[in-house]
Amino acid sequence: MKIGIVVLNWNGLADTRECLESLKQINYDDFFVTVIDNGSDNYEAQKIKDDYGKFAEIISLPDNLGYAKGNNLGIQQALKQGADAVLLLNNDVTTVEKDFLGHLAKKLMVSGIGIVGPKILYYHKKDRVWFGGGDFHWWTGLVFHRGEGELDNPKYGNEKKATFITGCSMLVKREVFEKVGILDEEYPLYWEDADFCYRTIEKGFDLWYVPQSKIWHKVSQSVGEGSPKRTYFATRSRFIFMKKHLSKFQWIIFSIIFTFYKIPIKIFRSIINGNITNLNSFFKGIIDGLKYKIH
Template sequence: MSNLPNVIVVILNWNGCDDTLECLDSVVRVDYANFKIVVIDNGSTDGSMHAIPQRYPEVTFLQAGANFGYAGGNNRGISWALEHGADYILILNNDTIVHPDLINVFVQAANYLPIGSILGAKIYFFHRPDTLWFAGGRWNHRLHAFEHIGQNQLDGADYAHRLEVDYITGCALFSSASTFNEVGLLDENFFLTYEETDWCYRARKMQHRCFVIPEAKLWHKVAASFGGRESPLYSYFLTRNKLLWARKHLPLATRINIHKKSMQTLRHILLPRFYLSSSKLPLPKNLLWSFSSWLKTIKRNMAVPTNCAILLGLRDYYMGRFGNCPDQVRSLGKQSEKLTLSG
């Protein structure tokens, strides 16, 4: 055991007690002789602080005391791991189920890959266990957007080889303590989304490389903490943080194109096209009817919680408001849930 590197697994929990317990059920069965688990609780109110230590007293349970987001919560776990002698750190989403060989595979890969490499797993959808959610992250220069390699594809020979990629998802990110010390912690301005992408790009600027290891496998419930990827909360952070990430890492010309797309989205919501009705009404009445219809379109657009969240994300980016989202965004999430239930 003493000859094996010390791996510390960092799992963040925020009102996800059932998911975290199920995740821990799989992690404690990992076939590796020298690892510890630390769970950081981001101020949960769902009984996590009692249920998790009760079932797993051997797991270190840290209470952050408030919701510091994915970045802030994980930073507390990373800092704890660095202070407690970690050789390697695995950041792991609480809504995942891991293969028993996961840590072994990562440690072995770290031995033959360039020093300081950042490693990721082949990740499958939890409810479609043979279908890929992530086999690497890459920047699509044509679309000015990130994409998951292999997403929604059945696993097969095309995804059986180690691959160097642009970034590793924070769903499962493995690297050495020395790399974390060199690159630093996650940027808490992001709060949720893009923080691991930013971290990987910061690391790449320091000559670290990102690899997906196909033998490392886990299954992901996907966006459980967001309430789904179409939720207002997700839309807000994705809108705001993509612009923040672009500002930190992309050349000016590319950033201008991304801002243009943001403005197109803004115009589509707030200023949809005005069409003159084909009605045979007299022109004044036709104009009035068309104008009324145009206003109703804007009203309908603004009644969609996701649209409102996108607008708030754009507003906060341009006003330099980062970190957690406004309470209004979480209210939009509740509104969206009511609309879904009523529909």
């Protein structure tokens, strides 16, 4: 199985270098790497090309096109080069085990499976799980990482079917792109991976978590965990997703739970933590998500 690895860089030169150094050590034979530089400052694209031009193809974009559009360019490039599968890999995944790609490829070869994802651990807390498989719950409008924050243990050591694989690291079969399409560019940031997984399942493919494959992730390096920007885009994109995919009945249930459970909790936590700016971003995300017209 020929695999194209797509790494998106945006002002993350140090992390991208670590990521590429780690990829150079893997023991899978048939792969190639494409780095999409999303309009970074300080000549980062050229610096990456100078250091890794023989190992990876570097595509430099004049502007930041966002996560979905940037990755889509990489996906299309990989498919043009004959990839049987494409691995989307965040540049802040700075450590991978040498055999991580082989384990993913082996599982993806099983008939009916469209997307697989590895066990992802925190880079700075190497024994703690960040992603041990994932699920989407429409009634809360949330995607869940199994085991997030827990110490790694045998409970997360078994392969398991999932309804969500994080775009931090997902290996996607070529057939999925041919039948489902690429990432939806209506999501400028966040939820594009959940949307892609949802559409993949709708087309009859299965998603699997493969814990034999292990990587380590510097969580939220690009935007910042809990930042107003992250809160705004995550909330806005959640509402775009829900409007796009939920039935009328599901939308009513989601709206009730969100209004009488999620919003009061968000207000309470923001006041306690003195983070009113974050609260403003939350409500702006709701309003803009509701106003957004699905194309």
